[in-house]
Amino acid sequence: MPGKTDRTVTLPSLPTGFHVLQAGRLSYEAGLAFQEKLIERRLHDADSEYLMLLEHDPVITLGRGSNQAHVRLPPDELSRQGIACHESSRGGDVTWHGPGQLVGYPILHMDQIGRDLHRYLRLLEQCLIQTLSAFGLQGERQAGKTGVWVGGRKIASIGIGVRRWISWHGFALNIAPDLRAFEAIVPCGLQDVTMTSLAVECANAPSRTTVEQQIIRAFAATFNLQHHGCHDLASFTQT
Structure with missing residues (x-):
C-alpha cells in the first residue's frame, strides 16, 4: 500500500562457529571471572560462541537448589584438606571439582536453540x-x-546458568580424579549415587588432551557449529 511503512525486522544472524579456550588449571573464582568477561564479549561482539575447557583447584560448589546438609565435612576439615567451598549461581545441588576432571563452560547464546533450557x-x-x-x-x-551415567554410575554432572540469554557454567566430566573426593558431599543431592570416571571404566584411560579433542568434536556436531580454533587465556585476551 502506498505510504505504508515497512515494519519487517531483520534479526542479526547468529554465529556459525565457536572458539575453544584451554584455560589449564584455575581456581573456581578465576574461572567465574573469565566467564563473566566472555559473556560481556559475547553480548557486545557476536562474532562467535565460546567453549572454555579447564580444571579447577579442589572446590565444592553449592548450586541454587543445594542443601547445605549435602556437604558432609565441616568447614575446618574442608580447610585442612585444602578444599574451598563456594555458593554458585548455577542450577543444581552440591558438586565437587578438582584435579583429574574436565570442566566445560559453554558461552552460548540461547537463540541457537530457541531459548529452550530443557x-x-x-x-x-x-x-x-x-x-x-x-x-x-x-x-x-x-x-x-540431569547428567550422564555409565552402567548406573555417574560420570558427568551438569549445572547451568543463563545471563541475558547467554549460557554460563556447564559440565564436569570425570577423567581420572581421586573418586574418594566425592565422599565429602552427597553428589548432586543423590544419596545412593556411585561416581565413576573414564580411568575406571576404560581398559586404557585416555589422556586429557584426547578427551578434550573428542569433547570439541562432539560439541561442534551437537550444536552444529564450526570449530574456529583453540587458544590459551593469555593469547586470547590479547586478541
Whole structure:
C-alpha cells in the first residue's frame, strides 16, 4: 500500500562457529571471572560462541537448589584438606571439582536453540554421551535427573546458568580424579549415587588432551557449529 511503512525486522544472524579456550588449571573464582568477561564479549561482539575447557583447584560448589546438609565435612576439615567451598549461581545441588576432571563452560547464546533450557541440558548430555562413545563407553541418561551415567554410575554432572540469554557454567566430566573426593558431599543431592570416571571404566584411560579433542568434536556436531580454533587465556585476551 502506498505510504505504508515497512515494519519487517531483520534479526542479526547468529554465529556459525565457536572458539575453544584451554584455560589449564584455575581456581573456581578465576574461572567465574573469565566467564563473566566472555559473556560481556559475547553480548557486545557476536562474532562467535565460546567453549572454555579447564580444571579447577579442589572446590565444592553449592548450586541454587543445594542443601547445605549435602556437604558432609565441616568447614575446618574442608580447610585442612585444602578444599574451598563456594555458593554458585548455577542450577543444581552440591558438586565437587578438582584435579583429574574436565570442566566445560559453554558461552552460548540461547537463540541457537530457541531459548529452550530443557533442550539445552539434553544437548549437553548428548555431547557428553557422544564423547564417551569415542572411548567405547555407552553413556546413559536417567529419567528425572540431569547428567550422564555409565552402567548406573555417574560420570558427568551438569549445572547451568543463563545471563541475558547467554549460557554460563556447564559440565564436569570425570577423567581420572581421586573418586574418594566425592565422599565429602552427597553428589548432586543423590544419596545412593556411585561416581565413576573414564580411568575406571576404560581398559586404557585416555589422556586429557584426547578427551578434550573428542569433547570439541562432539560439541561442534551437537550444536552444529564450526570449530574456529583453540587458544590459551593469555593469547586470547590479547586478541
